[in-house]
Amino acid sequence: MTTDILRVDGLSTRFFTEQGQVNAVSDLDLRIERGEVFGIVGESGSGKSVTARSVIDLIESPGRITDGEIWFNDDGLAEAVADDHPEAVDGSFVNLLEVPERVRRSLRGTSFSMIFQDPESSFNPSLTVGEQIAEAVEVQRRASANPRSTRAKTREYSLGSLVLSTVLPSRKYVSEASRERAIELLELVGIPDPVERADEYPHEYSGGMLQRAMIAQALAGEPDVLVADEPTTALDVTIQAQVLDLLDDLQEETGMTILLITHNLGVVARMCDRVGVMYAGEIVERGTLEDVFDDHVHPYTEGLLGSIPDLEGPTARRAADDRAEKPRGGGRLEPIPGNVPSLLDREMGDRCYFADRCPKAMEDCLSHPPEYDGAGSEEHEVRCVLATREYTEARALPTDYFGKADRAAADKHADPDGTETDVQPERAESTVEGTGGERR
Ligand SMILES: Nc1ncnc2c1ncn2[C@@H]1O[C@H](COP(=O)(O)OP(=O)(O)OP(=O)(O)O)[C@@H](O)[C@H]1O
Ligand code: NI
Numbered sequence: 001m002t003t004d005i006l007r008v009d010g011l012s013t014r015f016f017t018e019q020g021q022v023n024a025v026s027d028l029d030l031r032i033e034r035g036e037v038f039g040i041v042g043e044s045g046s047g048k049s050v051t052a053r054s055v056i057d058l059i060e061s062p063g064r065i066t067d068g069e070i071w072f073n074d075d076g077l078a079e080a081v082a083d084d085h086p087e088a089v090d091g092s093f094v095n096l097l098e099v100p101e102r103v104r105r106s107l108r109g110t111s112f113s114m115i116f117q118d119p120e121s122s123f124n125p126s127l128t129v130g131e132q133i134a135e136a137v138e139v140q141r142r143a144s145a146n147p148r149s150t151r152a153k154t155r156e157y158s159l160g161s162l163v164l165s166t167v168l169p170s171r172k173y174v175s176e177a178s179r180e181r182a183i184e185l186l187e188l189v190g191i192p193d194p195v196e197r198a199d200e201y202p203h204e205y206s207g208g209m210l211q212r213a214m215i216a217q218a219l220a221g222e223p224d225v226l227v228a229d230e231p232t233t234a235l236d237v238t239i240q241a242q243v244l245d246l247l248d249d250l251q252e253e254t255g256m257t258i259l260l261i262t263h264n265l266g267v268v269a270r271m272c273d274r275v276g277v278m279y280a281g282e283i284v285e286r287g288t289l290e291d292v293f294d295d296h297v298h299p300y301t302e303g304l305l306g307s308i309p310d311l312e313g314p315t316a317r318r319a320a321d322d323r324a325e326k327p328r329g330g331g332r333l334e335p336i337p338g339n340v341p342s343l344l345d346r347e348m349g350d351r352c353y354f355a356d357r358c359p360k361a362m363e364d365c366l367s368h369p370p371e372y373d374g375a376g377s378e379e380h381e382v383r384c385v386l387a388t389r390e391y392t393e394a395r396a397l398p399t400d401y402f403g404k405a406d407r408a409a410a411d412k413h414a415d416p417d418g419t420e421t422d423v424q425p426e427r428a429e430s431t432v433e434g435t436g437g438e439r440r
Contacts, residue, residue, distance in 0.1 A: 004073060005034040005225060005257050006055070007093065011068035013047075013054045014345075021345040024050040024063070026281040032225075034073070037251060037258040039268040041304065042278035045340045048261045051278070052227045055259070056112045057096065057104045070096045074111065074224070077103075109136060110143045113223035117230040119214040123202040129213050130198025133182035134175065136220035141178065143221070185216040189246060208239035212246065219250065226251075229261040244271060265304060269293065274379060277301050280341050280353035283371075284383045291376035298384045299358045303336035352384070356402035360386065362395040 008030035015022040025047045032038045040048045053059050055070060075092040081099050082089045088098035096104055116122060123132055179198070186194035189212040202210060211231070218226060228247065232240040248271060251258055260271055268275050268289070275292050276283040277300065285291075285298040296302060338357035342348065352358070355365040364385040372387035374380030 002033045002036075004031050006030070006032040006073065006259075007069075007071040008055065009069045009071070011051070011054055011070065012066045013050050013059055013063060014066050015063045017062055019344060022343045023281050023345050023348060024343055025054060027067070028281070028283060030055075030276065030283070032257060032259060033273075034224075034257055035251075035255050036273040037260055037271050039260045039262060039272035039275040040278055040283075041262055041265060041268050041275060043263060043304075043336070043340055045343070046278040047281040047343075048263075048278055049229050050281075052114070052229050052259060052261050056108070056114055056227055058114070065097065068097065072096050072107075072111065077107070077111075106143065109139050109221035109223065111223060112225050112227065113218040113221055114227040114229065115211075115214050115218045115231050117233050119207070119210040120202065122214045122217060123210070125202055128199050128201055129205065129210075130179060130182050130186070130200075133185055133198075133213070133217045133220055134178040136217045137178040137181045137185075138175075140221040181220070182216075185219060186213065188219070188250075189213070189216045190242075191216070208235055208243065211235060211239075211243055215243075215246065215250070219254070222254070223256060225257045225259060227259045227261070230263070231260075232267065233262070233264070247271070265293075277304065280348075281343060282353070282383060284354065285374070285381070287374060287380035288377050291374060291380035295374065295376035295380065297374055297382040297387050298354075299360050299386070300336070300354050303357075306336075354384075355397070360391045361397045361401070362391065363397065364389070364395065365397070 008028060011025055011028040013025040015024055028051060040051060042048055050059070050063070054065050059065060071090065071093040073093050077094050078089050078092045081094055081103060085099055088095045123129065183194045183198050186198055191197050191209060191212055205213060231247065232243050235243060244267065247258065260267070262268060272289060274286070274288055276286040277292060277298065278284070279300050285296055285301045292301060293305065296305065336357060341353050341356070350368050352365040352369050355361040358365065362385065369383050369385050371381045371383045374382045374387055
């Protein structure tokens with residue numbers, strides 16, 4: 001039997017900008033099982049990162065979570081906060097949005113950890129890599145030594161650590177142990193000569209090595225949930241495959257849960273157990289890999305898949321492992337025609353947000369669809385009327401239905417599909433890509 005480690009209910013995150021209110025994430029539900037790799041995939045600007053950052057409490061002004069509940073399953077935490085915040089506790093689940101900031105902060109690194117696309121952002125250039133990882137280890141050690149530790153799994157040795165740090169308060173003792181642990185972690189993530197490399201500065205590392213070091217840093221607190229936001233996007237394809245293998249191995253060894261954000265369906269196929277497809281701040285289709293790759297209903301999912309050459313579903317991909325080793329050069333993908341929608345509240349309207357780009361838009365799509373059960377597994381859900389009725393020409397919207405008004409709104413936003421109008425180089429990477437690769 002599987003248990004959920006995280007349940008997100010009705011999450012809405014908005015940015016209050018000079019241009020207006022940006023509905024980055026709207027009424028989003030998410031359920032992640034302990035020990036699984038859950039993928040969120042979608043075009044640039046669909047709200048993937050904001051979803052991830054909301055979960056781990058990293059939304060900054062002008063952004064704010066305006067609605068929803070984020071339930072985290074941790075009986076130690078539930079016990080620790082039950083007296084002061086009974087309303088935030090439901091069995092072993094704690095609503096992270098109902099506990100004080102201080103409690104949420106204590107979970108950072110130990111319950112939740114995050115890795116990003118650019119490892120530079122995780123390291124201070126003026127400290128050695130080893131020092132910084134040791135520091136992350138220290139945080140974990142202090143959390144474990146705290147008698148009101150929020151972590152059940154550290155409870156059995158927390159007393160020992162507490163005694164040690166009382167009897168031997170010497171910072172040096174602690175630092176030495178943490179330093180050793182840092183070297184172990186560097187070794188764990190495959191850094192050669194970890195003893196020497198620990199004393200080097202971030203700029204002395206190659207991109208792939210620094211990515212590994214960032215993973216080591218994220219693992220220092222033995223997190224229950226690792227949030228990985230485009231962790232391999234910036235790396236060249238061979239290194240990408242190695243880093244994904246590393247994450248896969250670490251997941252298996254530690255049993256940690258991974259929330260993996262990517263715009264690359266090849267990465268989803270290779271790494272994930274279940275997946276949510278995001279569009280305009282919503283999950284528009286979700287389910288197992290089979291549901292999404294083979295039994296998808298949403299024309300947006302179809303569009304994402306259609307933009308990958310030679311991709312026929314998890315089964316077909318099993319024989320295509322060698323594709324992952326080849327450079328992607330020839331496989332530059334067709335973007336889905338049209339622009340990602342404006343997420344400005346006043347421009348969003350009440351229709352299906354994909355309708356203006358959808359080849360199967362019907363009259364039915366002029367009201368916002370709820371999530372319907374999909375035809376695949378129990379888990380399969382689709383926010384599209386096609387889950388309930390066939391497409392019929394007779395009900396189709398005229399091709400110019402959304403005409404100029406909508407296009408003008410969309411044109412104000414950077415084209416996420418990596419075409420020439422895009423000014424940000426990292427955004428150019430955001431085309432949906434398929435590296436193939438074997439699902440293991
Ligand atoms: N600090 C911010 N201020 C204003 N708007 C923001 C901010 N951060 C994100 N947004 C908006 O929220 C929406 C979702 O952004 P998000 O970064 O989650 O997209 P994404 O799916 O992660 O895209 P990418 O693949 O490019 O990383 C976008 O419209 C973006 O402009
Ligand atoms: Ni992002």
